[in-house]
Amino acid sequence: MLYKKKVVTLKTILIALVVGIIFTGLTLLYSQTFTTAELIDALFISGFLLFALGWLFFITNENLFSLMNYGVQSFWLNIAGKRKNQSYIDYITEKPKISSHVFKSLWIASVPFLLIGLILLFI
Secondary structure, X not given: OOOOOOOOOHHHHHHHHHHHHHHXXXXXXXXXXXXXXXXXXXXXXXXXXXXXXXXXXXXXXXXXXXXXXXXXXXXXXXXXXXXXXXXXXXXXXXXXXXXXXXXXXXXXHHHHHHXXXXXXXXX
């Protein structure tokens, strides 16, 4: 079976947009008022959450938290009297990577929420 290259598609962006719309709706329901100020706040919160989630996937993909995860796992295994059977280098190389289209689609989907929020803010 040939390797299928994963790219940012309209489908992944639409899924992220739907998640952002759900975030916006939940934020509006939580505020219990539907004025323009609350709509702007809900749009900024949704855009920020989508961007932050994409950023979290990106830095996880770059192994920023791997050393901390490996250290905590090793510590608790040593407390339990067991040893970790792989080195840190093996742990990083065997760890599955998150496909880049996931965080790119989240970043692209956050842009409309932030732009609409900025436009409504200055109107």
